[in-house]
Amino acid sequence: MSDLTTETLQEYDRKYVWHPFTQMKEWEAEPPLVISKGEGSWLIDSDGNRYLDGVGAIWTNVHGHCHPHINNAIKEQVDRLEHSTLLGLASEKPSILAKKLIEIAPEGLSKVFYSDNGSTAVEIGIKMAFQYWRHLGRAEKSKFISFKNAYHGDTVGAMSVGGVDIFHEVFRPLLFPTIQAPSTCCYRCELCLEQDSSRCNRECLAELERIMETHAHEVAGLIIEPLVQGAGGMIVQPDGFIRRVRELCSRFDILMIADEVAVGFGRTGTMFACNRESVTPDIMALSKGITAGYLPLAATLTTQKVYDAFLGEYSELKTFFHGHTFTGNPIACAAALASLELFERESLLKNLSSKIEVLQARLNAMIELKHVGDIRQCGMIAGIELVRDKGTKEPYNWVDRVGMSVCREARKHGIFLRPLGNVIVIFPPLSVSIEELNFLMDGVQKSILAVTEHPEDI
Numbered sequence: 001m002s003d004l005t006t007e008t009l010q011e012y013d014r015k016y017v018w019h020p021f022t023q024m025k026e027w028e029a030e031p032p033l034v035i036s037k038g039e040g041s042w043l044i045d046s047d048g049n050r051y052l053d054g055v056g057a058i059w060t061n062v063h064g065h066c067h068p069h070i071n072n073a074i075k076e077q078v079d080r081l082e083h084s085t086l087l088g089l090a091s092e093k094p095s096i097l098a099k100k101l102i103e104i105a106p107e108g109l110s111k112v113f114y115s116d117n118g119s120t121a122v123e124i125g126i127k128m129a130f131q132y133w134r135h136l137g138r139a140e141k142s143k144f145i146s147f148k149n150a151y152h153g154d155t156v157g158a159m160s161v162g163g164v165d166i167f168h169e170v171f172r173p174l175l176f177p178t179i180q181a182p183s184t185c186c187y188r189c190e191l192c193l194e195q196d197s198s199r200c201n202r203e204c205l206a207e208l209e210r211i212m213e214t215h216a217h218e219v220a221g222l223i224i225e226p227l228v229q230g231a232g233g234m235i236v237q238p239d240g241f242i243r244r245v246r247e248l249c250s251r252f253d254i255l256m257i258a259d260e261v262a263v264g265f266g267r268t269g270t271m272f273a274c275n276r277e278s279v280t281p282d283i284m285a286l287s288k289g290i291t292a293g294y295l296p297l298a299a300t301l302t303t304q305k306v307y308d309a310f311l312g313e314y315s316e317l318k319t320f321f322h323g324h325t326f327t328g329n330p331i332a333c334a335a336a337l338a339s340l341e342l343f344e345r346e347s348l349l350k351n352l353s354s355k356i357e358v359l360q361a362r363l364n365a366m367i368e369l370k371h372v373g374d375i376r377q378c379g380m381i382a383g384i385e386l387v388r389d390k391g392t393k394e395p396y397n398w399v400d401r402v403g404m405s406v407c408r409e410a411r412k413h414g415i416f417l418r419p420l421g422n423v424i425v426i427f428p429p430l431s432v433s434i435e436e437l438n439f440l441m442d443g444v445q446k447s448i449l450a451v452t453e454h455p456e457d458i
């Protein structure tokens with residue numbers, strides 16, 4: 001433990017750390033909360049205050065903070081081998097983990113390419129799909145279909161297939177162009193506002209089909225966040241959507257890349273979101289939950305068919321020329337293996353259904369609130385969208401930062417949250433107890449009420 005005072009830690013932070021997705025002028029104006037410990041679903045600050053971790057360490061935490069089983073697996077691995085490389089060497093833990101991932105992945109995925117974060121897992125998927133068609137002698141298939149509101153990471157390739165204007169627009173000149181399909185149920189178009197989102201979804205799919213009819217000959221792959229568009233605002237797709245996308249990709253000979261970085265590892269109630277509709281993508285990107293929130297690790301899974309296209313004589317240059325220094329780090333792989341053991345040992349997926357029901361009941365009660373415009377849930381993910389006018393769904397101006405104010409208020413109730421604009425995100429560790437979940441939702445409800453209905457009392 002550090003024996004520095006909270007004030008000193010705050011000073012070091014403000015003096016030296018540049019925070020992600022943060023207006024630092026605002027950050028510097030106030031002393032930050034400094035987290036020094038974690039315990040189950042809780043974060044503990046440098047003054048000993050406890051906060052329920054409502055965003056699961058930014059969507060990564062599965063079994064709670066500092067779980068003894070994962071802690072021990074990491075400690076054991078540190079004393080065996082901290083890192084070698086997968087460039088020219090095999091390694092114990094990455095081999096065992098790859099076998100395990102293929103066992104639990106949708107049927108038909110058979111190879112694992114490691115990296116160390118969600119953005120790189122996506123970049124690898126894009127590069128793989130691109131190079132695949134070159135090896136097949138169809139270099140004209142070089143473009144990508146992506147979705148409006150999609151988020152696939154912050155590196156240049158991953159941003160190129162992204163569709164959240166507020167993050168991506170400034171970088172547009174740097175990005176490669178994609179063919180953008182409309183987002184699934186957008187909650188904003190006229191059809192959705194008239195409560196006919198199923199028609200909106202049908203029209204989105206019809207538009208996707210038209211895009212494919214026109215462009216399939218030049219398209220390498222389609223990239224989708226299955227079931228839920230995360231950073232775009234927790235936008236939940238209707239039943240059957242990814243199954244239909246899979247059918248269209250197959251029909252038009254387009255590789256389907258499923259970005260399960262946020263939704264993988266139990267988050268939506270099944271091990272992977274694709275499992276829900278028995279979909280096997282051609283390429284699947286995994287990261288956030290893979291080490292249960294412990295260490296950076298990512299994996300891009302693909303099929304034998306894609307892999308085989310890269311086989312050839314060395315001189316043919318069919319090699320997949322890509323690799324990161326910490327690819328398949330053994331300590332991270334040991335954490336991932338220990339996490340998967342816990343999934344089995346604690347029947348985690350089976351036990352999730354009662355928590356998902358409690359979350360749903362609590363959310364249903366909140367739809368009555370005056371400034372709650374929409375509530376979206378998929379498994380243990382929820383997004384509560386706050387609006388200025390419930391009738392017209394007129395949004396709050398994003399510069400009003402109502403979402404941020406609610407999350408600030410929640411700290412008074414012992415809860416840590418991080419919004420997406422004016423969407424309050426609920427993404428607790430999957431190990432959260434029903435009692436903790438109720439505590440979380442009590443605090444969320446009180447905070448929304450205080451900020452949107454009784455701001456004079458704050």
Ligand SMILES: *Cc1c(COP(=O)(O)O)cnc(C)c1O
Pocket residue numbers: 117118119120122151152153154225230231259260261262263287288
């Ligand atoms: C977070 C996220 C990424 C990017 O992962 P990083 O580890 O932050 O690079 C990619 N895709 C989805 C769906 C994500 O939620």
